Amino acid sequence: MNFELIGSGIEDMSTALNYEVNTTKDVIGQTSTKATKGANTISVDPTAINPDSGFSMFVDTAIEREYELTQLEKEFLFVKLYKKTGGKMVAFKQSAIVVPQDWATGNAELRASVEVHLVGKRIFGTFDPEATGDKFVAETTVPTTFTYDTGDAKRESFAMYYITDAA
Numbered sequence: 001m002n003f004e005l006i007g008s009g010i011e012d013m014s015t016a017l018n019y020e021v022n023t024t025k026d027v028i029g030q031t032s033t034k035a036t037k038g039a040n041t042i043s044v045d046p047t048a049i050n051p052d053s054g055f056s057m058f059v060d061t062a063i064e065r066e067y068e069l070t071q072l073e074k075e076f077l078f079v080k081l082y083k084k085t086g087g088k089m090v091a092f093k094q095s096a097i098v099v100p101q102d103w104a105t106g107n108a109e110l111r112a113s114v115e116v117h118l119v120g121k122r123i124f125g126t127f128d129p130e131a132t133g134d135k136f137v138a139e140t141t142v143p144t145t146f147t148y149d150t151g152d153a154k155r156e157s158f159a160m161y162y163i164t165d166a167a
Contacts, residue, residue: 055162
């Protein structure tokens with residue numbers, strides 16, 4: 001597997017968690033509120049079309065060929081550089097639907113914007129970018145001990161990687 005870090009030239013990569021909140025009132029006047037996980041969406045804007053980026057080449061081709069349905073599904077790795085277990089960074093892998101939003105934005109570089117909609121089950125584990133074998137290792141048991149870097153975590157300490165099968 002090959003991991004391409006997403007972020008160079010990207011000005012907005014916010015995540016909307018979209019929790020669904022439902023408040024009900026029963027016949028005796030008691031109110032209860034339940035929140036359930038919604039669809040997580042990540043804005044990736046702008047994405048410069050560049051042959052050095054497999055992600056941007058996929059976006060360019062998806063727009064050109066008018067991809068839809070499963071053609072838009074890709075796999076991503078999310079890494080918390082500020083949080084470790086067993087000396088390795090906490091991470092999860094998840095499929096996502098990459099949905100182009102705008103095309104040919106800006107007046108210099110050719111850029112697009114996309115939304116990445118996380119779907120399916122998360123596979124939790126650890127990530128070691130220096131490993132010679134598998135850089136992502138899925139957890140076999142849920143870890144109970146974590147260490148955090150001191151101070152406030154920075155935005156650049158939460159990384160998103162595009163996964164390709166190329167070695």
